[in-house]
Amino acid sequence: MERIRMKTPLVEMDGDEMTRVIWKWIREILLEPYIDLKTEYYDLGLENRNATDDRVTVESAEAALRYGVAVKCATITPNAARVKEYGLKEMWKSPNGTIRAIMDGTVFRAPILVDGIEPYIPTWKAPITIARHAYGDVYKNTEALVPKGGRAELVVTDAEGNETRKLIHDFSNSAGIVQGIHNLDASISSFARCAFRYAIDTKQSLWFAAKDTISKIYDHRFKDIWAEIYESEFKADFERLGIEYFYTLIDDAVARVVRSEGGFIWACKNYDGDVMSDMLATAYGSLAMMTSVLVSPTGAYEYEAAHGTVQRHYYKYLKGEETSTNSVATIYAWTGALRKRGELDGIPELPAFADRLEKACRETIESGVMTGDLWLLSKLPNKKKVNTRQFLEVVASRMG
16 A cells, blocks of 8 residues: 655654554554655653753744654653653753743643443533643742741842832741742733634634633633633634633633533643642543643644553563553644644645554554453453553554
């Protein structure tokens, strides 16, 4: 069979541990037999990030903006134990955080639904997509320990050197901690426009939730900017499509989400989106059944799996033991990137291939063949647990 030819490269960001192994197998079993893959490769494995002083992560994000479409494997964000394990020069920052800051994007995450894996909330009949702001807040924070008797103030100095001071806390009676976070009007505006455009593209209603009743300046700024942009730029299109935008408090949004039937986009600030996307993934079945795409305001896309590097399975793999690791989210990262590359380059065979591969994944699971995490969840009567590579080979057999 003649393989599909590509015009423009994908930016390929390799990763760590078990997902790095799966990455190689997906290429070998599911992609290379069908596509003449053209990628610009960046090794974001922890050893190479350490060797390049993390410059490779910056270069990969810049390439994503340049080429317009990237696909990323899961990567390690090192803690103190990882610094010792890998002999790192320092505790390098989250690659995702670096990439998101450079691309100034919004992360959209949605569950992959298959028959036999029932959501824990029975009213959820359609996917709920999380739109997560990917800049600022605690991910760009400054923190300090404050000794007893200390005093912490928020100081803002304007361009002329004039200072405005606000007391955070007087630590007269106890030592404590203090944290400073920030955001940018430009990034909040990009977040809003990405979410509004995504809602229009997918013809889904959009909710935005924060806590402006408590955070009367910080969160209220988000609320005001979103409202201004919606009224001036997107309201007419929303009304034409019969979809809705509204703002609500984050606690009210949680209650509404639990009672809903799904089928909408839920936009959250950075930390809220981090937490709620994992909650939704678990409630729908598995974090390994969750798509994730970072969309920049310039129209660049970075697709990835929503989960981590599956460290426990990797240690088993290194011992030669069998693993049953779910590869679906990583497969969907590739199909998302290939579909978008095909749409942008006018190669209809690539979106068609992506659709066929995703269908083969779903049909494999719905036929009863699945990895261990789904085997525990599935309601199918004749389910069969297979190992990591066997699952990919069964999917390949369904591709024809």
